[in-house]
Amino acid sequence: MRKLFRLSERLQSTWQEVLEEFCLHQQAQGKAERTLYDYRAWIGRFFRRHPDAWGDYERLRRAVLEHFAHLSHKAPATFNMARKYLKLFFAWCVREGYLPANPVDGIKKRREDGTPRPVSLEAVQKLLTACDRKSFTGLRDYALILFQLDTGVRPGEALKLLPEHFNLRSLEVYIPAQVSKTRAARTVVISPQTARAVQRLLAVRPAAWGSKAPVFCSETGQPMQVSSWTHRLALISRRAGVKVTPYQLRHTAATELLRGGASAFAVARQLGHLHLSTTRRYIQLVEEDLRREHDRASPVARLVPERVRAPRRLD
Secondary structure: OOOOOEOOHHHOOOHHHHHHHHHHHHHHOOOOHHHHHHHHHHHHHHHHHOOOOOOEHHHHHHHHHHHHHHHHHOOHHHHHHHHHHHHHHHHHHHHOOOOOOOOOOOOOOOOOOOOOOOOOHHHHHHHHHHOOOOOHHHHHHHHHHHHHHHHOOOHHHHOOOOHHHEEOOOOEEEEOOOOOOOOOOEEEEOOHHHHHHHHHHHHOOOHHHOOOOOOOOOOOOOOOOHHHHHHHHHHHHHHHOOOOOHHHHHHHHHHHHHHOOOOHHHHHHHHOOOOHHHHHHHHHHHHHHHHHHHHHHOHHHHHOOOOOOOOOOOO
């Protein structure tokens, strides 16, 4: 029988204090600000649901099981994300002597469908039409939709970009290493239409915001979180009669670039893929589109129709 674990006198810390120590350690390891935000969000969510779990290992282990049982009806990606952050946190707690074992051990990762889910350009057009460009937020939404569709930049990267990262004259945008999810800097290109939308957005910014307010900021000049942009895009989607998420704009950018003739290397560079294996998911989707189009429009199929073989006569 496993021995009950309680924090020693030396380690009488709350979960909030331990979590902040963990995040400080991760920050010292060079983790991105967005990653630190995710640690606090996912781990904090667990402890807010199970506030009495910390301090007794058996109680903590049961709380973890209850937590993932509650998540069992969620999408595999949501389940796996919670598992990832909690397992990393508790593994660190074991190494630091806060826990005798990792309570997430034994909980298996769920199989995810990694198929990209782009939306039609017609759906994006409805989104753009639904943006009220007479207001700052509407103008920002319009420019951000175009920017994501044009570049495939991750929403968390787009929301951290400053005016200095945009070279609208050369139609280039620099994604610094500290902004990039992969911690590798890159330069993406944009179309003149996107550049004009960003230029209009920058032109209406109050001078008091200065150059430190992100390009795609809130109406008060404050940085936006990905969750805020997700919520905002959901409101626009309902108004437009479609359903589009920030990451679907990224998926749509990749597939439409490939359909338009861009090479896999160009798409990988634009989207910030470290490996072409990630880009191949989009290539496969485009190839499936080609197969469907070919089956529907093949001149050979029209000239030489498939003969339907009659079934054998039964005795």
